[in-house]
Amino acid sequence: xxxxxxxxxxxxxxxxxxxxxxxxxxxxxxxxxxxxxxxxxxxxxxxxxxxxxxxxxxxxxxxxxxxxxxxxxxxxxxxxxxxxxxxxxxxxxxxxxxxxxxxxxxxxxxxxxxxxxxxxxxxxxxxxxxxxxxxxxxxxxxxxxxxxxxxxxxxxxxxxxxxxxxxxxxxxxxxxxxxxxxxxxxxxxxxxxxxxxxxxxxxxxxxxxxxxxxxxxxxxxxxxxxxxxxxxxxxxxxxxxxxxxxxxxxxxxxxxxxxxxxxxxxxx
Amino acid sequence: xxxxxxxxxxxxxxxxxxxxxxxxxxxxxxxxxxxxxxxxxxxxxxxxxxxxxxxxxxxxxxxxxxxxxxxxxxxxxxxxxxxxxxxxxxxxxxxxxxxxxxxxxxxxxxxxxxxxxxxxxxxxxxxxxxxxxxxxxxxxxxxxxxxxxxxxxxxxxxxxxxxxxxxxxxxxxxxxxxxxxxxxxxxxxxxxxxxxxxxxxxxxxxxxxxxxxxxxxxxxxxxxxxxxxxxxxxxxxxxxxxxxxxxxxxxx
Amino acid sequence: xxxxxxxxxxxxxxxxxxxxxxxxxxxxxxxxxxxxxxxxxxxxxxxxxxxxxxxxxxxxxxxxxxxxxxxxxxxxxxxxxxxxxxxxxxxxxxxxxxxxxxxxxxxxxxxxxxxxxxxxxxxxxxxxxxxxxxxxxxxxxxxxxxxxxxxxxxxxxxxxxxxxxxxxxxxxxxxxxxxxxxxxxxxxxxxxxxxxxxxxxxxxxxxxxxxxxxxxxxxxxxxxxxxxxxxxxxxxxxxxxxxxxxxxxxxxxxxxxxx
Numbered sequence: 025x026x027x028x029x030x031x032x033x034x035x036x037x038x039x040x041x042x043x044x045x046x047x048x049x050x051x052x053x054x055x056x057x058x059x060x061x062x063x064x065x066x067x068x069x070x071x072x073x074x075x076x077x078x079x080x081x082x083x084x085x086x087x088x089x090x091x092x093x094x095x096x097x098x099x100x101x102x103x104x105x106x107x108x109x110x111x112x113x114x115x116x117x118x119x120x121x122x123x124x125x126x127x128x129x130x131x132x133x134x135x136x137x138x139x140x141x142x143x144x145x146x147x148x149x150x151x152x153x154x155x156x157x158x159x160x161x162x163x164x165x166x167x168x169x170x171x172x173x174x175x176x177x178x179x180x181x182x183x184x185x186x187x188x189x190x191x192x193x194x195x196x197x198x199x200x201x202x203x204x205x206x207x208x209x210x211x212x213x214x215x216x217x218x219x220x221x222x223x224x225x226x227x228x229x230x231x232x233x234x235x236x237x238x239x240x241x242x243x244x245x246x247x248x249x250x251x252x253x254x255x256x257x258x259x260x261x262x263x264x265x266x267x268x269x270x271x272x273x274x275x276x277x278x279x280x281x282x283x284x285x286x287x288x289x290x291x292x
Numbered sequence: 293x294x295x296x297x298x299x300x301x302x303x304x305x306x307x308x309x310x311x312x313x314x315x316x317x318x319x320x321x322x323x324x325x326x327x328x329x330x331x332x333x334x335x336x337x338x339x340x341x342x343x344x345x346x347x348x349x350x351x352x353x354x355x356x357x358x359x360x361x362x363x364x365x366x367x368x369x370x371x372x373x374x375x376x377x378x379x380x381x382x383x384x385x386x387x388x389x390x391x392x393x394x395x396x397x398x399x400x401x402x403x404x405x406x407x408x409x410x411x412x413x414x415x416x417x418x419x420x421x422x423x424x425x426x427x428x429x430x431x432x433x434x435x436x437x438x439x440x441x442x443x444x445x446x447x448x449x450x451x452x453x454x455x456x457x458x459x460x461x462x463x464x465x466x467x468x469x470x471x472x473x474x475x476x477x478x479x480x481x482x483x484x485x486x487x488x489x490x491x492x493x494x495x496x497x498x499x500x501x502x503x504x505x506x507x508x509x510x511x512x513x514x515x516x517x518x519x520x521x522x523x524x525x526x527x528x529x530x531x532x533x534x535x536x537x538x539x540x541x542x543x544x
Numbered sequence: 545x546x547x548x549x550x551x552x553x554x555x556x557x558x559x560x561x562x563x564x565x566x567x568x569x570x571x572x573x574x575x576x577x578x579x580x581x582x583x584x585x586x587x588x589x590x591x592x593x594x595x596x597x598x599x600x601x602x603x604x605x606x607x608x609x610x611x612x613x614x615x616x617x618x619x620x621x622x623x624x625x626x627x628x629x630x631x632x633x634x635x636x637x638x639x640x641x642x643x644x645x646x647x648x649x650x651x652x653x654x655x656x657x658x659x660x661x662x663x664x665x666x667x668x669x670x671x672x673x674x675x676x677x678x679x680x681x682x683x684x685x686x687x688x689x690x691x692x693x694x695x696x697x698x699x700x701x702x703x704x705x706x707x708x709x710x711x712x713x714x715x716x717x718x719x720x721x722x723x724x725x726x727x728x729x730x731x732x733x734x735x736x737x738x739x740x741x742x743x744x745x746x747x748x749x750x751x752x753x754x755x756x757x758x759x760x761x762x763x764x765x766x767x768x769x770x771x772x773x774x775x776x777x778x779x780x781x782x783x784x785x786x787x788x789x790x791x792x793x794x795x796x797x798x799x800x801x802x803x
Contacts, residue, residue, distance in 0.1 A: 049639075050642050050643045054643060055754050099622070128559075132557045132558065132559075133560055136561060139778045141740060143744070144752075144771045147755045147756050147758065147759040148743065148767045151580070188756075228737070230653050231653045231656075235744055257661070258658070260654075261654050265649055
């Protein structure tokens with residue numbers, strides 16, 4: 025067997041034992057290539073920093089406390105937005121999904137306001153609330169809300185009519201059916217909605233922080249742009265990617281595994 | 293346990309595609325005395341599932357009445373337990389939680405309703421699967437859960453809508469034998485819908501043949517119990533009855 | 545559904561929106577809302593007519609749509625062949641999936657600062673942002689689509705004598721098409737939002753710029769008109785262009801979406 029194949033089979037066996045490796049190792053050649061291109065000086069260093077530059081700037085910003093503080097701001101904004109988006113979105117979705125009248129009255133406006141993307145609201149929000157937290161919170165809640173509502177409606181309507189009937193003939197009342205049948209039946213869709221909503225909401229947050237922010241990862245990146253510091257921009261992008269990876273791997277995926285996948289409602 | 297009486301039941305749909313009214317059930321009357329097992333058999337489209345849905349209270353009749361004991365049916369309720377063709381188990385509840393669902397809705401406390409659920413699970417031969425989720429079970433096992441869940445709620449009447457139509461042939465025979473055993477132990481009032489003639493004959497005290505929404509004929513099944521397939525397939529009485537019903541269904 | 549049925553359904557859909565349109569001027573008058581906070585419907589209509597008459601609406605719309613079109617077409621042209629290549633071997637696709645996912649998470653807005661540094665303010669930077677938003681998501685979905693084509697189908701094609709190119713044209717591309725279309729739809733969703741953000745930050749023409757500059761003069765009627773145009777354009781792109789294509793590929797072939 026040639027060495028390349030041997031290395032590959034070793035890698036295959038290692039990733040089977042430690043699945044985390046499969047998520048990390050592919051980045052090694054990318055970073056190496058990046059390093060080589062930077063070191064070769066194809067682009068000016070100010071435009072195209074090398075990996076050590078980024079690590080140094082990371083250490084520097086952590087030491088000064090700027091990065092932890094900005095990261096905390098961004099995550100807190102996202103968490104508040106997600107919580108508020110769900111608190112409004114899930115009940116609204118249940119209402120629109122269960123009641124014909126509510127569906128007829130609310131579905132068209134929901135589709136219409138969803139189409140006016142979050143960021144297009146920024147100018148008028150700035151007039152209403154000024155540069156600050158209220159504007160950013162509105163944008164995130166708005167962004168998270170629609171995917172949650174629309175997917176909750178889908179989820180409610182995907183619950184088979186037999187399950188409603190089974191619950192009724194076992195003596196369940198309407199409120200109990202809501203809690204025991206409709207909500208768990210819609211849960212996989214609700215989580216999909218939350219996933220989409222967070223995906224959009226998080227981008228909206230970055231944009232809002234760039235445009236109106238005084239702190240946060242988006243502000244860090246845009247501030248770095250003003251100062252012409254490509255290193256910090258790249259650092260910001262990496263932090264954003266990692267942050268999403270953590271939210272996905274540590275929050276969303278475990279919920280999905282414990283609910284829809286366990287119940288056989290979603291296939292992986 | 294109570295009797296079930298269906299009096300002059302009719303159901304007319306408006307078929308949007310055909311643009312016309314369709315009489316799915318026409319003036320059907322039927323008595324299921326307390327503790328009796330009655331099968332309704334007929335080709336697809338003969339209205340048998342419509343009858344069951346009306347008895348269960350899922351759809352409203354166009355005319356006629358349905359009595360459980362001396363109470364008129366007006367909507368679904370726990371006095372009529374339903375076993376569905378699609379099982380209709382709650383995927384997000386374990387087997388135990390599914391079976392305990394009816395008692396939970398009645399307000400039975402957790403230890404007591406789990407005791408009830410375990411009792412009915414053991415009746416259905418499922419004690420080992422209590423903590424599993426429905427999607428981890430085979431079709432046959434899922435329908436055992438469906439039967440246990442309906443029985444655990446102690447309904448006056450048990451309604452079964454082609455419950456074994458979506459399991460494989462081997463399992464179906466086992467489930468049929470188990471159902472006769474459970475019925476003999478508990479003497480429930482059962483209305484059983486099927487298009488499978490041998491199944492209808494094997495299970496019931498009486499078979500009702502349905503055709504185009506009307507009752508064509510009722511056939512008494514005086515076969516001795518307990519009934520087992522390996523004995524009955526040899527039995528001339530069984531063959532004669534099954535043949536008689538089959539002729540009626542084919543003439544329908 | 546016949547013609548009357550369709551018209552009836554359309555009317556039912558539009559009725560709640562019509563109610564909102566009627567309520568709007570009534571509420572504005574009832575609460576005596578300052579036009580610098582929220583405009584009356586007539587002011588919005590006037591602003592719209594004016595921007596049509598002086599041609600500025602079409603200039604902004606044209607700039608925005610040109611950026612989206614160029615960025616998206618380029619991204620699809622590069623991403624699809626690359627995705628197919630990467631998806632052919634299971635080992636390679638498993639290896640590259642984390643990379644593509646990482647970059648598709650960054651899609652769009654996160655590239656604005658570096659894009660403006662690399663390309664300066666204007667067409668290049670914004671098109672680059674759109675390219676990025678579409679490229680990684682489409683490449684990832686193509687890879688996913690190719691790698692989920694059952695091996696049996698590929699074997700069947702090979703045993704029927706399909707060469708490398710026929711396999712690509714007859715099996716891999718059509719098999720991955722539903723995923724590709726879904727990817728384009730998702731990617732464009734991100735790209736459209738990225739476009740508005742980028743135009744707010746980095747240009748002097750385009751719909752995003754139009755509404756942001758109106759803010760400086762508290763011209764809420766221009767902002768609201770712009771928002772409606774942005775929403776309507778997206779609905780047109782999504783419902784009339786993307787959704788029908790997606791439905792056609794997925795439903796006609798009886799394929800279920802896997803992403």
